[in-house]
Amino acid sequence: MGINDRHSLVLKISKDDPLLEKKKILMHINGSESEVRIYFSSATCPEWTKITLQAALRYARVIHLNEAELYFGRGDVPLDFYSTRNELESLNSILSVIDTLLSGATSKSKEDLQDLKGATIDLISSLGDKNDEEIRIEKCSCSTVELLLQWGKNNGVKTKLQIAYIEGAGRGAVAMEDLNIGDTALEIPESIIICEELVYETEMFHVLKEIDGISAETMLLLWSMNERYNPDSKFKIYFETLPESFNTGLSFGLDALAALEGTLLFEEIMQAKEHLRTQYDELFPMLCCNHPDIFKPELYTWDKFLWACELWYSNSMKVVFADGKLRTCLVPIAGFLNHSLCPHIMHYGKVDSVTNFLKFPLLLPCREGEQCYLSYGNFSSSHLITFYGFLPKGDNSCDVIPLDINTPEANDSGDCLESDPMHMVRGTWLSSNHDIFYYGLPPQLLDHFRDDKLHKKTYDYLVKEVEILELLQSVFNEMMDGLGEYDYTESDNLNWDVKLALEFKDLQRRIISSVLASCSSGLKMLETELNQIYSKSDKDGLA
């Protein structure tokens, strides 16, 4: 209860948030501190739920911003929509505050809180509806998948999902009934999660533990290469459901790599492959020669090593176990969940210490027959292609093009005087402000080039703005030329990897051309502004 019998929602930035200081500045500019209290009362006006939620959402969005979203946001524009992920997290955090209030509320206040809860759920649901996409889902009658589900159930798995074939994404999980926010779609007992402890029980461990600096993840990867072919494995059925090839960026052929030349994705894939090759060469053939009965040479080829790397990159999850330890794991059945930029499940990495189950609760309703999506994390499309082998549908706020800009000012000892963020651009269609001096471009990038001493809207200021936009135009024109032309003519007969490479290049092209369009329209606005100054000075001169 707050003043005058009104209730309040209290939202605050976590003290452990690494972006705490930056978020505090943004909150401060918008009239609040790291903690904000939003008063509400049903007696104020009929629209009170909408008004309360709008007020709370502005601050909740800041609390849930990630680094890139903070870079692209700005203190002097309203704390508007940032991304679907941010919106989903923000609305759910408001919902959990309301739920906490409800647990201790009296009957009158309960009614108001229930109304507010209903309005919050409506907003979350409409977010899901906006991102709803038409995709073909077909029943999966694959016997190995059915065997795995049965094995899971025998071991205690509880699920409200069934496995289906999803157009363009292999297998996926589909809701068997209408699922609401807070419902648990899937529960996996800790006992069937594949994690490092399994290696410790094997002969292999006695050999591997002698290798200097070897990580638990690498041991587990080598274990899985053998276990995949072990007829007596406890996880035999799980391994049988895995695809023969994962088709991630790590398996891109020469044509796809050639198509990507000059892009950051090319660099990312080459670096990742080089790293894996070095790791492989450090272990093999040494392990096979020294311990051929434990590391059978036919199971430890480069191709099989790459398969295992792709398995772990694309299917593993970081899980905090009931003992509090974080482990990289393979989670049978949960491994069927596909990724979305508007996921139903986001918070799932912790085993419930009372029940010993890893639970997958919903942040977004999922109707019967709809695909239930997970968030694999805040990853750019280049990361998702390299390590997962797909380009997600929709606007990915992590798709940025980093810019190599040096901070000009440094003191005598070479240290930068002011900490300059890593500058970048993204598709300017994601920005809400395309007015003069904003142009849909990142404010921090523009500020980097601006001269603080010039007063806004003066002739010199406008001339400097023109210079900045022309500079950006030349940088991005060069980047666009480097990408070459897109050839659509034969796209039907292309290999999966070349297709993916071309789709990535097309996305890069769309981002760059949006930046170029923003620069052009900005230059036009500046030209109009300068013309007004000229005509005014002409008139003044005549007078």
Ligand SMILES: C[S@@+](CC[C@H](N)C(=O)[O-])C[C@H]1O[C@@H](n2cnc3c(N)ncnc32)[C@H](O)[C@@H]1O
């Ligand atoms: C954890 S598995 C999910 C289950 C997988 N679809 C299967 O059939 O085994 C991750 C893999 O699923 C695919 N995937 C996940 N989300 C996807 C999406 N939104 N679009 C296309 N493919 C996706 C990618 O191949 C990715 O490497």
